[in-house]
Amino acid sequence: MNSPSATQQSYPHQNDPIWSRSEKLIARKAFDAALGRELHEVIQETQKMASQIQQSSDLWDLEHLPDGTP
Numbered sequence: 314m315n316s317p318s319a320t321q322q323s324y325p326h327q328n329d330p331i332w333s334r335s336e337k338l339i340a341r342k343a344f345d346a347a348l349g350r351e352l353h354e355v356i357q358e359t360q361k362m363a364s365q366i367q368q369s370s371d372l373w374d375l376e377h378l379p380d381g382t383p
Contacts, residue, residue, distance in 0.1 A: 334341070362375055 359375065366372060366374075
């Protein structure tokens with residue numbers, strides 16, 4: 314098994330793009346915005362489910378997200 318020498322210009326993920334600083338900042342902003350939208354939706358759905366709790370056993374319904382994942 315051959316391993317690349319430390320002096321080669323090789324790294325494990327050679328096909329990965331090299332991002333500039335500005336590209337990384339743009340990607341981070343886009344990711345954070347998308348995450349914020351998704352979390353807002355989860356919060357809204359959770360609040361809706363919580364408002365419908367009638368008895369203690371209904372609390373278990375909050376364990377599962379609307380898409381069925383725990």
